[in-house]
Amino acid sequence: MHKQRGEKLWYIPDGYIPELSSGNLTSHESICVVNTASEDALLKITIFFEDREPMEDIMVVVSARRTKHIRTSSLHIEGVPIPVGVPYAIEVLSDIPIIVQYSRLDSTQAENALMSVMAYPIKSER
Amino acid sequence: MHKQRGEKLWYIPDGYIPELSSGNLTSHESICVVNTASEDALLKITIFFEDREPMEDIMVVVSARRTKHIRTSSLHIEGVPIPVGVPYAIEVLSDIPIIVQYSRLDSTQAENALMSVMAYPIKSER
Amino acid sequence: MHKQRGEKLWYIPDGYIPELSSGNLTSHESICVVNTASEDALLKITIFFEDREPMEDIMVVVSARRTKHIRTSSLHIEGVPIPVGVPYAIEVLSDIPIIVQYSRLDSTQAENALMSVMAYPIKSER
Amino acid sequence: MHKQRGEKLWYIPDGYIPELSSGNLTSHESICVVNTASEDALLKITIFFEDREPMEDIMVVVSARRTKHIRTSSLHIEGVPIPVGVPYAIEVLSDIPIIVQYSRLDSTQAENALMSVMAYPIKSER
Numbered sequence: 001m002h003k004q005r006g007e008k009l010w011y012i013p014d015g016y017i018p019e020l021s022s023g024n025l026t027s028h029e030s031i032c033v034v035n036t037a038s039e040d041a042l043l044k045i046t047i048f049f050e051d052r053e054p055m056e057d058i059m060v061v062v063s064a065r066r067t068k069h070i071r072t073s074s075l076h077i078e079g080v081p082i083p084v085g086v087p088y089a090i091e092v093l094s095d096i097p098i099i100v101q102y103s104r105l106d107s108t109q110a111e112n113a114l115m116s117v118m119a120y121p122i123k124s125e126r
Numbered sequence: 127m128h129k130q131r132g133e134k135l136w137y138i139p140d141g142y143i144p145e146l147s148s149g150n151l152t153s154h155e156s157i158c159v160v161n162t163a164s165e166d167a168l169l170k171i172t173i174f175f176e177d178r179e180p181m182e183d184i185m186v187v188v189s190a191r192r193t194k195h196i197r198t199s200s201l202h203i204e205g206v207p208i209p210v211g212v213p214y215a216i217e218v219l220s221d222i223p224i225i226v227q228y229s230r231l232d233s234t235q236a237e238n239a240l241m242s243v244m245a246y247p248i249k250s251e252r
Numbered sequence: 253m254h255k256q257r258g259e260k261l262w263y264i265p266d267g268y269i270p271e272l273s274s275g276n277l278t279s280h281e282s283i284c285v286v287n288t289a290s291e292d293a294l295l296k297i298t299i300f301f302e303d304r305e306p307m308e309d310i311m312v313v314v315s316a317r318r319t320k321h322i323r324t325s326s327l328h329i330e331g332v333p334i335p336v337g338v339p340y341a342i343e344v345l346s347d348i349p350i351i352v353q354y355s356r357l358d359s360t361q362a363e364n365a366l367m368s369v370m371a372y373p374i375k376s377e378r
Numbered sequence: 379m380h381k382q383r384g385e386k387l388w389y390i391p392d393g394y395i396p397e398l399s400s401g402n403l404t405s406h407e408s409i410c411v412v413n414t415a416s417e418d419a420l421l422k423i424t425i426f427f428e429d430r431e432p433m434e435d436i437m438v439v440v441s442a443r444r445t446k447h448i449r450t451s452s453l454h455i456e457g458v459p460i461p462v463g464v465p466y467a468i469e470v471l472s473d474i475p476i477i478v479q480y481s482r483l484d485s486t487q488a489e490n491a492l493m494s495v496m497a498y499p500i501k502s503e504r
Contacts, residue, residue: 005263009131011225013158013193014227030339032265032339032341033265034265034300034341049193065300066300066302067265067267067302067339067340067341068339069265069266069339087158087194087195089160089193099265099372100265101266101369103266105365112365113238113492114240114356114358114365114366114367115240115241116242116266116367117243118372120247122131137383137384137414138479139410139411139412142447174412174414174443174445175444176444176446176447213408213410213447214445215410217412230492230494232490239483239490240365240492241494242494243479244496245496246477246479246499248384257387257389257500258389258498284391284465285391286467288389288426288469317432318428319391319393319426319465319466319467320428320465321391321394353391353392353498355493357491364491366484366491366493368392368482368495370495370496373498
């Protein structure tokens with residue numbers, strides 16, 4: 001059995017899907033997860049906005065001993081995606097410990113720009 | 127009732143508002159906050175400089191179950207904003223736990239550059 | 253004797269070796285390690301993928317009182333390198349405490365883009 | 379009396395002073411420190427290399443209730459600066475708690491690229 005590593009609850013306050021792309025690369029964000037354990041991780045993702053109610057409990061599975069780089073543009077609730085060009089924040093809740101990083105590629109202008117942060121972990125009471 | 131998450135006191139040592147913009151995007155910084163709780167968060171922001179007294183206690187509200195991406199250029203005390211082109215540092219103090227990330231878009235040159243960090247949390251004594 | 257600093261186990265969920273380069277700089281990633289101790293550190297690096305079994309236990313030595321900026325393109329198992337253009341995640345396990353940062357230079361388009369994160373440390377039971 | 383905040387010992391594994399600049403901005407790195415306390419902070423900075431002995435105990439003062447954004451190109455021991463184009467790592471030791479962030483602007487190519495990380499803190503035994 002491989003050990004579970006990380007935490008079950010993570011936050012990324014600065015989410016934003018750029019409206020435009022140019023050049024060879026498409027603007028996008030990724031929520032990058034690694035699951036080191038021998039069992040699958042079931043994630044519930046919640047999206048917070050500035051001016052409306054949260055989108056709650058978008059479900060994603062990350063398989064045992066695998067990584068998953070989740071495009072935020074692929075997330076939706078009953079076919080409704082996260083709106084582009086709108087500031088939001090991300091909560092990632094998992095049933096087992098995982099590790100979460102967030103990266104954004106912005107190609108609004110001709111050349112691309114990159115940013116990345118480790119998500120902020122909430123330590124479980126142990 | 128939704129749980130409070132994060133910490134009440136956060137620091138960002140590298141603040142800087144670029145003087146110039148070019149291309150389609152305006153240079154700017156954002157202090158990105160998420161408030162997961164069922165009550166509003168009242169923030170007091172303090173700005174530290176290299177060569178003068180701090181600007182203290184700029185007030186911002188982040189509503190319950192919302193995020194707020196605060197442009198630093200919007201912060202002011204009695205109409206006096208943070209000066210551009212000057213190194214500074216940021217303290218964010220909240221009355222309830224929140225999570226804070228800092229991002230900068232620099233479009234001084236024709237193409238944009240991005241950077242982002244999770245702010246540094248000071249753990250409350252509990 | 254110089255003190256050991258940091259942790260023995262670190263994770264970077266967002267690994268990616270760009271396929272293309274242009275301009276003066278080659279796209280690359282680096283796992284940057286500092287070993288503050290008076291003895292060498294022996295690292296075992298494991299690579300996790302989205303759709304295949306992990307590459308396990310790639311060995312790297314970081315000498316006493318030295319840093320090492322490890323190009324991920326230099327890592328291999330029996331001559332097989334990490335594939336380019338594929339999302340992956342990185343585990344760094346060391347026999348003594350170290351500190352680990354991850355940086356990526358992407359020059360897919362004419363101008364370069366940079367991102368960097370401190371790796372996520374797993375605290376040893378002490 | 380204003381409270382001390384942060385930690386006394388911080389690490390940045392990925393240091394690098396670009397050799398070239400182009401366009402309007404000069405490539406540079408900054409070690410950004412904020413000192414929230416009512417007394418000055420005395421820093422000793424040590425630089426680790428891949429292939430030679432460390433440069434130890436470069437002294438810097440950060441005044442009470444001030445920030446300082448320290449250009450690494452300004453650091454030297456008896457007139458000898460940190461070499462450009464060479465990978466290195468940074469240790470920042472302070473006599474009182476501070477908070478440390480590291481940022482790099484790379485303008486090797488025509489447009490600038492930015493990266494930033496919070497330095498890695500070593501928690502004091504308390």
